[in-house]
Amino acid sequence: MRCYDLALIGFGGVARALAELIRDDSARLEATLGFSLRVVAITDLNLGSLLQPEGIDLAEVLAMPRGANFSGMPGGDRDADNERVIRESAADIVVEATFTNPATGEPALSHVRSALQSGKHVVTTNKGPVALAGAELAELAGVHGRRFEFEGAVMSGTPVIRFAQTQLAGTRIASVTGILNGTSNYILGRLGDGLALQEAIGEAQALGYAEADPTADIGGSDVRLKVAILAEQVMGVRIPVEQIPTTGITEITGAEVTAAAAEGKRWKLLGTVERHEDGTVEARVAPVALGEEHPLAGVSGATNAVTFDTDLLGQVTVSGPGAGRVETAYALLSDIIAIDRAGGR
Ligand SMILES: NC(=O)C1=CN([C@@H]2O[C@H](COP(=O)(O)OP(=O)(O)OC[C@H]3O[C@@H](n4cnc5c(N)ncnc54)[C@H](O)[C@@H]3O)[C@@H](O)[C@H]2O)C=CC1
């Protein structure tokens, strides 16, 4: 049976959910997918580095108490020496799941470059490298004969990027518009339930939806990255993120959400990319009060949805989880499956 060795860079909610899946469900995964997964390295700011080429006992690391770190374990170190681990571990696939940095993409961007340069495939849920340097990284992967996969960068585990690239490949897509941030959609709903903004943010954090800095969610910069990714990956147009006008939901009050509902409207934070008839492409992020008849008006909680306006099919809408630890871990698994189906190692 094929076995892929993984190095996990960042061991927070999403990477832990992937580790739990491997710990708990490997027999089913092996039977259905035809390959097994083994974690041989982990690094995290809070835990340090752990390199065990024969395979890490995931039950042991997942049970480590809060505040513990890898020093004292065989192959363990107090420092998160990401670069060394990426280059020196014998991993086939580097799983990049550190914080998204919407301004520079770093340090994740460097992690991805190092991994590809050292001959490893990369799967990531980190939006920064994909939005800011997607084309460069895809080229680098090609040069090294490796794959750079990032399905979870948009709509978490809901397969939207690969769906558009494969299933809509023969259509012309005139626009893409969607609810692309689970946290802000969840918060808008909770404001309508009477919660204060800070309480709603706290809930979204506890549920694993929010970014490490939730201002990226409510301020719109997270959606802006996703819009840039969809523009490039689905419509073939690179739009620098700083050129995408962006307004978040910070100015929307609970009273406004309630007043809109009384008129049959729902506030939604929408990300849009549109190709105009003259060929120019425009992107934006802004809250919109949608009428009840709009297909995206009923999308609630951390659910996301995106509508592709195509020439041959008309509107095609994909809806599903837009955030969540387990849901996003599934995106990483789907990327690993894509690597395997493309020939693996
Ligand atoms: N949670 C979700 O629903 C989704 C998350 N994502 C993205 O996935 C990534 C991971 O998300 P979560 O696991 O929820 O975040 P998290 O905040 O729970 O975990 C991130 C982990 O990375 C570690 N880390 C940060 N910088 C590091 C560095 N320089 N070196 C080593 N470790 C570092 C942190 O200590 C933390 O444990 C983020 O980029 C996020 O934007 C994408 C889609 C959905």
Ligand SMILES: N[C@@H](CC=O)C(=O)O
């Ligand atoms: N914080 C993001 C997570 C996924 O990208 C969100 O809430 O959508």
